[in-house]
Amino acid sequence: MPKVVPGYKEQARNRILNEARSVFSEKGYHSATMDDVAKALGVSKGAIYQYFRSKKELFLAALDYHAGVRGSVVQSFLQEGGLKALCTEEFFDRMREESMGSLLLNYDLLRVALSDDTLRKQLRVKHEQWVKGVAEMIQHSLGEKEVSDEVDFLSLARAVLAIRDGLYGSLIVGGDAKKARRAWSVSMTRLLGSVLD
Amino acid sequence: MPKVVPGYKEQARNRILNEARSVFSEKGYHSATMDDVAKALGVSKGAIYQYFRSKKELFLAALDYHAGVRGSVVQSFLQEGGLKALCTEEFFDRMREESMGSLLLNYDLLRVALSDDTLRKQLRVKHEQWVKGVAEMIQHSLGEKEVSDEVDFLSLARAVLAIRDGLYGSLIVGGDAKKARRAWSVSMTRLLGSVLD
Amino acid sequence: MPKVVPGYKEQARNRILNEARSVFSEKGYHSATMDDVAKALGVSKGAIYQYFRSKKELFLAALDYHAGVRGSVVQSFLQEGGLKALCTEEFFDRMREESMGSLLLNYDLLRVALSDDTLRKQLRVKHEQWVKGVAEMIQHSLGEKEVSDEVDFLSLARAVLAIRDGLYGSLIVGGDAKKARRAWSVSMTRLLGSVLD
Amino acid sequence: MPKVVPGYKEQARNRILNEARSVFSEKGYHSATMDDVAKALGVSKGAIYQYFRSKKELFLAALDYHAGVRGSVVQSFLQEGGLKALCTEEFFDRMREESMGSLLLNYDLLRVALSDDTLRKQLRVKHEQWVKGVAEMIQHSLGEKEVSDEVDFLSLARAVLAIRDGLYGSLIVGGDAKKARRAWSVSMTRLLGSVLD
DNA sequence: CATGAATGAGACTTCATTCAT
DNA sequence: TATGAATGAAGTCTCATTCAT
Numbered sequence: 101m102p103k104v105v106p107g108y109k110e111q112a113r114n115r116i117l118n119e120a121r122s123v124f125s126e127k128g129y130h131s132a133t134m135d136d137v138a139k140a141l142g143v144s145k146g147a148i149y150q151y152f153r154s155k156k157e158l159f160l161a162a163l164d165y166h167a168g169v170r171g172s173v174v175q176s177f178l179q180e181g182g183l184k185a186l187c188t189e190e191f192f193d194r195m196r197e198e199s200m201g202s203l204l205l206n207y208d209l210l211r212v213a214l215s216d217d218t219l220r221k222q223l224r225v226k227h228e229q230w231v232k233g234v235a236e237m238i239q240h241s242l243g244e245k246e247v248s249d250e251v252d253f254l255s256l257a258r259a260v261l262a263i264r265d266g267l268y269g270s271l272i273v274g275g276d277a278k279k280a281r282r283a284w285s286v287s288m289t290r291l292l293g294s295v296l297d
Numbered sequence: 298m299p300k301v302v303p304g305y306k307e308q309a310r311n312r313i314l315n316e317a318r319s320v321f322s323e324k325g326y327h328s329a330t331m332d333d334v335a336k337a338l339g340v341s342k343g344a345i346y347q348y349f350r351s352k353k354e355l356f357l358a359a360l361d362y363h364a365g366v367r368g369s370v371v372q373s374f375l376q377e378g379g380l381k382a383l384c385t386e387e388f389f390d391r392m393r394e395e396s397m398g399s400l401l402l403n404y405d406l407l408r409v410a411l412s413d414d415t416l417r418k419q420l421r422v423k424h425e426q427w428v429k430g431v432a433e434m435i436q437h438s439l440g441e442k443e444v445s446d447e448v449d450f451l452s453l454a455r456a457v458l459a460i461r462d463g464l465y466g467s468l469i470v471g472g473d474a475k476k477a478r479r480a481w482s483v484s485m486t487r488l489l490g491s492v493l494d
Numbered sequence: 495m496p497k498v499v500p501g502y503k504e505q506a507r508n509r510i511l512n513e514a515r516s517v518f519s520e521k522g523y524h525s526a527t528m529d530d531v532a533k534a535l536g537v538s539k540g541a542i543y544q545y546f547r548s549k550k551e552l553f554l555a556a557l558d559y560h561a562g563v564r565g566s567v568v569q570s571f572l573q574e575g576g577l578k579a580l581c582t583e584e585f586f587d588r589m590r591e592e593s594m595g596s597l598l599l600n601y602d603l604l605r606v607a608l609s610d611d612t613l614r615k616q617l618r619v620k621h622e623q624w625v626k627g628v629a630e631m632i633q634h635s636l637g638e639k640e641v642s643d644e645v646d647f648l649s650l651a652r653a654v655l656a657i658r659d660g661l662y663g664s665l666i667v668g669g670d671a672k673k674a675r676r677a678w679s680v681s682m683t684r685l686l687g688s689v690l691d
Numbered sequence: 692m693p694k695v696v697p698g699y700k701e702q703a704r705n706r707i708l709n710e711a712r713s714v715f716s717e718k719g720y721h722s723a724t725m726d727d728v729a730k731a732l733g734v735s736k737g738a739i740y741q742y743f744r745s746k747k748e749l750f751l752a753a754l755d756y757h758a759g760v761r762g763s764v765v766q767s768f769l770q771e772g773g774l775k776a777l778c779t780e781e782f783f784d785r786m787r788e789e790s791m792g793s794l795l796l797n798y799d800l801l802r803v804a805l806s807d808d809t810l811r812k813q814l815r816v817k818h819e820q821w822v823k824g825v826a827e828m829i830q831h832s833l834g835e836k837e838v839s840d841e842v843d844f845l846s847l848a849r850a851v852l853a854i855r856d857g858l859y860g861s862l863i864v865g866g867d868a869k870k871a872r873r874a875w876s877v878s879m880t881r882l883l884g885s886v887l888d
Numbered sequence: 889c890a891t892g893a894a895t896g897a898g899a900c901t902t903c904a905t906t907c908a909t
Numbered sequence: 910t911a912t913g914a915a916t917g918a919a920g921t922c923t924c925a926t927t928c929a930t
Contacts, residue, residue, distance in 0.1 A: 128408045130327035134904060144912045146906085155904065204411075207404035210469055211325040214401075223470040252483050258464070258476065259484030265466055266459025272407050273420040279455065286449050287456030291487050309893085330920060341895050346922065506914085522802040524721035527899065538916050543901070598805075601798035604863050605719045608795075617864040646877050652858065652870065653878030659860055660853025666801055667814040673849065680843050681850030685881050724924060735891045737927080746925065 113151050114165070116141060121162040125201035129159055129208035156212065160219070163205055167226070175233075183241035186260075187288040189281040196268065196277075203268045231257045238292065256291060263287055310348050311362070313338060318359040322398040326356055326405035353409065357416070360402055364423075371395065372430075380438035383457075384485040386478040393465065393474075400465045428454045435489065453488060460484055507545050508559070510535060515556040519595040523553055523602035550606065554613070557599055561620075577635035580654075581682040583675040590662065590671075597662045625651045632686065650685060657681055704742050705756070707732060712753040716792035720750055720799035747803065751810070754796055758817070766824075774832035777851075778879040780872040787859065787868075794859045822848045829883065847882060854878055 119140045123132050134155055138145045152158040177194055178186060185191050213219045234257035242251075267280045316337045320329050331352055335342045349355040371392055375382060382388050410417040432454035439448075464477045513534045517526050528549055532539045546552040571588055572580060579585050607614045629651035636645075661674045710731045714723050725746055729736045743749040768785055769776060776782050804811045826848035833842075858871045 128411070131408075131412075133902085145904085146913070147911055149905070150910070204407070207407060210401070210404060210466075211328070213470060214325070220471050224472060227467055227470060227472060252479070254476070255480040255483040256487075258467070258480035259460055262461075262463025262467065262480065262484075263456055263459045264463065266462040267455065269407070269462055269466075270424055270455070270459065273410060273424060274417050275421060275424060279451070282449070283452040283455035283459065286452040287459075287488060290453075291484060306893085331922085332920080340893095342921085343896070343923080344894055347893065350922095352921070503914085522805070525802070528901085529899085537914095539900085540902080540917070541915050544914065547901095549900070598801070601801060604795070604798060604860070605722075607864060608719070609722075614865050618866060621861055621864060621866060646873070648870070649874040649877040650881075652861070652874035653854055656854045656857025656861065656874065656878075657850055658853075658857065660855065660857035661849070663801075663856055663860075664818055664849070664853065667804060667818060668811050669815060669818060673845070676843070677846040677849035677853065680846040681853075681882060684847075685878060725926085726924080729892095736925085737892065738890055740926070741889070 109151075116148060116151055116158070117162045117165040120158050121166055121201070121205070124159055124162060124208070125205050128204070129212065159208070159212070163202070163209055166202060178237060183238060183292060186237075187285055187292060189285045192267075192281050192284040193277075195264070196271070199264075199268055200271070203265070204272065227261075230261055233257075234260055259291060260288070263291075306348075313345060313348055313355070314359045314362045317355050318363055318398065318402065321356055321359060321405070322402050326402070326409065331355075356402075356405070356409070360399070360406055363399060375434065380435060380489060383434075384482055384489060386482045389464075389478050389481040390474075392461070393468070396461075396465055397468070400462070401469060424458075427458055430454075431457055456488060457485070460488075503545075510542060510545055510552070511556045511559045514552050515560055515595070515599065518553055518556060518602070519599050523599070523606065528552075553599075553602070553606070557596070557603055560596060572631065577632060577686060580631075581679055581686060583679045586661075586675050586678040587671075589658070590665070593658075593662055594665070597659070598666060621655075624655055627651075628654055653685060654682070657685075700742075707739060707742055707749070708753045708756040711749050712757050712792070712796070715750055715753060715799070716796050719795070720803070750799070750803070754793070754800055757793060769828060774829060774883060777828075778876055778883060780876045783855075783858075783872050783875040784868075786855065787862070790855075790859055791862070794856065795863065818852075821852055824848075825851055850882060851879070854882075 116137075120137050123137045123140050126132070127136060134145050134148060137158070138148055141148075148158065152161060177191065181188075181191075209219075209223070213223055231254060235253040238256055239253050263284065267284055271277060271280055313334070317334050320334045320337050323329070324333060331342050331345060334355070335345055338345070345355065349358060374388065374391055378385075378388075406416075406420070410420050428451060432450040435453055436450050460481065464481055468474060468477055510531070514531050517531045517534050520526070521530060528539050528542060531552070532542055535542070542552065546555060571585065575582075575585070603617070607617050625648060629647040632645075632650055633647050657678065661678055665671060665674055707728075711728050714728045714731050717723070718727060725736050725739060728749070729739055732739075739749065743752060768782065772779075772782075800810075800814070804814055822845060826844040829847055830844050854875065858875055862868060862871055
């Protein structure tokens with residue numbers, strides 16, 4: 101047993117991850133400095149380097165850390181209300197809270213990913229997992245009610261995620277949240293409506 | 298009045314704009330250096346500064362320059378085939394050729410825009426223009442066939458653009474183009490289908 | 495709270511201030527580079543930027559730092575000998591030692607001040623303080639001996655300072671120190687003589 | 692006989708000299724660019740290089756050119772009114788118009804002069820010429836009225852010039868012209884008063 | 889002679905990263 | 910472990926100067 105609190109390092113790491121995400125999200129990967137992160141944490145720059153080898157590593161770890169958190173929140177929300185919940189404006193807002201910061205970070209991530217094949221593959225895989233998850237959800241909502249052959253669940257899932265990302269993107273430049281929200285429910289209803297009926 | 302060929306400066310500017318876009322697109326706004334751009338052009342760094350006051354200005358100008366080109370291509374395509382053309386996979390591909398490079402740049406642009414109110418407003422306005430354009434197109438396709446009150450054209454338009462952006466985004470990480478294409482036509486048909494019938 | 499020696503930063507700052515003044519004084523504000531200063535200090539350029547935000551700030555701080563030192567030396571000298579001491583060649587020399595390097599810097603400072611309203615105002619105020627100080631000194635020397643209404647102390651003070659600056663200026667181009675010294679005592683005696691008698 | 696107007700080159704040169712002085716005076720030697728000068732002239736940068744080999748040469752030539760002009764203006768003024776005219780506030784203003792710009796330039800010149808022995812010597816010589824000129828003027832004013840042995844004309848002359856330069860210097864930072872003017876007449880009267888009586 | 893686009897050296901400044909304390 | 914001063918590489922931008930037209 102070490103003298104220090106067990107799990108201390110883990111806690112410290114997570115604390116850094118949280119703050120780092122916040123800082124990166126606000127200023128952007130390139131504009132945020134290690135000093136910004138350190139100051140937000142109230143520690144010295146050097147301290148961060150004991151947990152992460154480089155800025156890039158910190159950035160990637162921060163994204164990864166929160167991707168897990170976010171996913172779980174969304175999923176739990178869906179499990180309660182099912183596909184119908186997904187079509188609501190409330191769901192859009194709920195997910196937005198979780199995603200907005202990360203969306204911006206994802207833009208930075210994409211840039212970083214472009215020159216890193218491994219990373220790009222990870223992103224692709226993760227995206228496909230989301231697609232499959234949503235597709236299954238849709239299919240599941242149908243229950244045994246109908247023959248599934250006529251519906252392209254995967255394409256629908258892709259579209260759902262695309263709308264989500266596209267609408268959030270429009271919000272970043274200052275788009276009206278009310279309109280985006282409405283666009284979400286309108287399009288979701290049209291897209292999944294016939295499936296639900 | 299320059300003794301040199303008239304219009305030379307205009308040409309040179311455009312040449313820079315082209316190359317700059319290419320370089321920024323490949324490396325990203327932050328990672329690309331003015332030297333990269335200069336080398337791609339085969340000129341010295343200083344030369345660029347005779348045409349653009351700063352890296353940011355060059356970046357913005359390059360985006361603007363190509364936004365015009367892109368827009369016109371898309372529009373001409375739509376005028377021929379109308380709303381039905383928009384739902385095709387061919388359209389998706391066609392627009393992709395025009396957009397992909399710019400999409401990445403747009404991510405950089407968003408980051409830049411976040412700390413530039415004027416710029417953000419411009420982006421918002423431009424986006425709204427697209428929305429209106431697409432909404433009108435949809436409404437127009439309906440012709441006098443139906444009462445328009447029941448359909449929220451603007452929301453549909455927003456969704457259409459969101460899907461476009463979202464799908465292109467998925468392609469950037471290496472998503473399968475065929476699947477995205479299919480998702481496009483499937484979702485477009487569902488979204489606009491009842492309008493078209 | 496730094497673990498390092500307390501007051502270290504203060505010392506380092508002052509060391510930079512000293513060296514900077516020396517370098518600026520020798521090469522001039524514009525010709526001296528931050529690299530020159532860094533090399534004179536035996537540190538890297540970056541180190542300086544931890545203490546001063548810009549070259550201009552460093553320059554201004556260096557001037558300010560030494561202005562304090564200089565002022566105090568002069569004042570103490572005057573308090574002992576009063577107005578008579580001020581008229582001596584010895585005083586001229588004494589003050590010269592303190593001023594010469596700074597005089598050159600002051601020329602640079604004037605140039606900088608021309609495009610900086612705040613700075614210009616500071617200089618003006620500081621100059622007026624000197625004027626008032628000298629004027630009071632003259633008035634004080636008179637004691638209750640005479641009615642002061644007939645003497646324009648402020649104008650005299652202005653003249654005294656002008657002569658000082660003018661003579662030092664002549665020395666910079668290589669003027670003969672002996673002659674300047676003599677001009678000082680001769681003119682001071684004539685200027686303040688009747689006041690002193 | 693050349694085709695071009697005889698003396699054209701001379702005229703062009705002088706025109707450049709005039710404008711250059713104006714630009715250098717306003718912006719300072721270092722801050723003024725060759726482009727600034729060219730634009731003020733309404734010609735291209737290249738044109739200037741056909742008359743002057745370098746920026747430094749242009750600067751020096753411009754100063755030299757106007758030194759002559761200025762001197763003559765002042766001298767003519769003095770020849771009319773003699774020493775008494777010199778003591779007036781009017782004279783101070785008159786000379787100020789001629790000197791202010793040049794005073795600033797002289798500061799720049801000093802900096803340049805410091806690393807150029809030849810130049811520094813020229814400045815010293817020129818200054819001594821002024822001193823002698825003023826000294827003779829004072830002596831001349833006395834006429835045969837008195838024995839000159841008791842008065843140190845050269846020192847007085849030095850003081851006069853020093854006051855001029857010192858007061859103008861105070862004006863540069865925004866000092867009150869009225870006060871400087873008054874200081875001039877007050878001090879001149881005290882300095883030369885007994886000589887004049 | 890004039891033009892002005894291009895050059896290229898070099899200035900200021902910023903950080904990610906290291907390391908002695 | 911934490912600190913934060915120092916490093917040094919790199920980036921943006923500026924101009925004096927040149928030269929093909």
